[in-house]
Amino acid sequence: MASANGIELNQVTVSFGRDRPVFADLDLTIEPGEFVAIVGASGCGKTTLMNVVAGLVPLDAGTAAVGGSPPSAGRPDIAYILARDALLPWRTVQSNVEYALGLSGVPRRERPGRAQSYLEKVGLGHAVGLLPAALSHGMRQRVALARAFAVERSIYLLDEPFSALDAQTKLVLQNHLLNLWEENRKTVVFVTHDIGEAVVLADRVIVMAANGGGIVEEVPVRIARPRSSEELQESPEFHEIYRAAWHALRRGMGA
Numbered sequence: 276m277a278s279a280n281g282i283e284l285n286q287v288t289v290s291f292g293r294d295r296p297v298f299a300d301l302d303l304t305i306e307p308g309e310f311v312a313i314v315g316a317s318g319c320g321k322t323t324l325m326n327v328v329a330g331l332v333p334l335d336a337g338t339a340a341v342g343g344s345p346p347s348a349g350r351p352d353i354a355y356i357l358a359r360d361a362l363l364p365w366r367t368v369q370s371n372v373e374y375a376l377g378l379s380g381v382p383r384r385e386r387p388g389r390a391q392s393y394l395e396k397v398g399l400g401h402a403v404g405l406l407p408a409a410l411s412h413g414m415r416q417r418v419a420l421a422r423a424f425a426v427e428r429s430i431y432l433l434d435e436p437f438s439a440l441d442a443q444t445k446l447v448l449q450n451h452l453l454n455l456w457e458e459n460r461k462t463v464v465f466v467t468h469d470i471g472e473a474v475v476l477a478d479r480v481i482v483m484a485a486n487g488g489g490i491v492e493e494v495p496v497r498i499a500r501p502r503s504s505e506e507l508q509e510s511p512e513f514h515e516i517y518r519a520a521w522h523a524l525r526r527g528m529g530a
């Protein structure tokens with residue numbers, strides 16, 4: 276049983292009141308400190324799985340333990356980052372991060388330094404005084420990453436956080452995420468449509484099937500860390516694992 280900061284789903288079924296469940300009898304164990312990516316066809320239930328972990332979706336059957344206790348919404352040990360950040364438009368970049376630190380109970384005198392330090396880690400040291408409206412989408416997502424890691428949660432749920440970015444910006448953001456994660460290796464569940472992204476980031480790629488098939492395959496990613504997203508693009512082992520995940524995804528789609 277994954278305790279502490281792990282995640283354990285046993286025989287979980289979610290159907291939203293419909294005849295056909297989104298997934299049924301799903302088992303998944305994520306160890307504390309593990310980085311897991313979830314891929315699968317549109318509508319296969321990736322976000323629903325995240326919402327189960329976040330305590331936002333009721334189970335029709337089965338049990339879930341997140342950090343050793345049942346999931347519940349708004350838990351202070353969980354960070355949930357989505358494709359579109361939720362920055363406060365009237366606060367500067369720095370103030371957005373400081374505000375989140377305040378909500379997490381970080382003492383006022385520590386907030387400016389910690390916010391600045393995390394913004395520097397994602398290459399935004401020069402942008403602390405800007406308002407979100409003045410930022411590109413990639414910069415906004417960097418602020419969202421800095422904010423999420425500055426508050427030091429135990430479990431990070433990231434649902435396609437880089438999906439709207441161009442390929443080059445995506446690689447840069449992946450590197451920022453890898454670096455932030457390397458510092459403390461908190462548990463991460465990362466949903467993506469991009470198999471390459473999954474392989475670059477994760478210790479394990481979970482492949483979900485279309486049409487309520489649940490998890491069809493798990494592809495281990497035994498690539499040494501620390502990793503660089505740019506360097507991996509040229510690595511034969513990256514392409515080998517990419518191919519394995521791609522074939523698993525195709526099988527999951529019934530191809």
Ligand SMILES: Nc1ncnc2c1ncn2[C@@H]1O[C@H](COP(=O)(O)OP(=O)(O)OP(=O)(O)O)[C@@H](O)[C@H]1O
Nearest residue numbers: 290291297315316317318319320321322323324468
């Ligand atoms: N709150 C909800 N109420 C009813 N049905 C829902 C709810 N959330 C999701 N669903 C349904 O569950 C199924 C899976 O949706 P989900 O968003 O989990 O898939 P996904 O794999 O994340 O898709 P995508 O890759 O397109 O984001 C879909 O048929 C969707 O309509």
